[in-house]
């Protein structure tokens with residue numbers, strides 16, 4: 229298994245009268261953890277939606293797979309479930325994963341498989357809870373479980389740790405570094421800059437334009453971080 233490289237060339241996005249992204253030229257190396265950081269409204273989620281083909285951008289996006297195109301998995305920033313929706317965690321995973329009608333209960337073998345997936349994210353004990361009754365962090369864990377099964381070659385994560393407790397965040401970092409060891413390409417939007425410093429190979433700071441692109445140890449100095457998040461902007 230080996231993930232693709234991602235290349236964007238002069239990517240721009242205008243929504244209404246707002247220039248959300250401007251001239252984004254970016255390379256994500258295959259098999260790396262590439263973090264995207266930047267202030268609220270800086271265009272991080274929009275960039276990902278462009279890569280996923282959900283936004284009418286200008287410029288180009290290329291996914292360069294080492295062989296045949298592999299599997300792309302995506303964990304969105306937020307996904308709401310109605311509190312009354314009678315869909316359990318297992319129903320949710322089964323519906324995403326199954327070729328059988330979603331209203332049928334999973335077979336015993338499928339159930340055992342899904343429980344093993346939930347075990348990885350520490351959620352096996354809550355398999356029969358309704359999705360709408362989960363806390364924010366529990367929901368994030370379930371979304372991560374669906375992204376990991378079947379195993380992805382490219383994993384795109386939009387603030388997956390935002391609602392996680394300390395143990396959840398530590399578990400999450402281990403999952404990401406294990407995936408990298410298997411060659412998976414990971415594009416990861418994250419506000420926790422310490423986590424980015426710990427595990428990312430490369431970081432792009434985004435605020436409409438690319439403000440920094442390089443190694444976390446160089447890019448995330450206190451001065452640069454202050455500039456980026458105070459919206460004063462820094463030299464690219």
Ligand SMILES: Nc1ncnc2c1ncn2[C@@H]1O[C@H](COP(=O)(O)OP(=O)(O)OP(=O)(O)O)[C@@H](O)[C@H]1O
Pocket residue numbers: 243244246248266267268269270271272273274275305
């Ligand atoms: N459909 C839309 N129409 C107009 N403007 C939009 C639309 N979607 C997003 N925007 C604007 O684009 C800008 C970038 O939004 P985006 O969600 O990409 O930011 P972000 O970097 O992911 O922020 P956050 O850290 O808060 O998640 C924001 O100013 C937002 O208001």
Ligand SMILES: [Mg+2]
Pocket residue numbers: 272273274305386
């Ligand atoms: Mg966002």
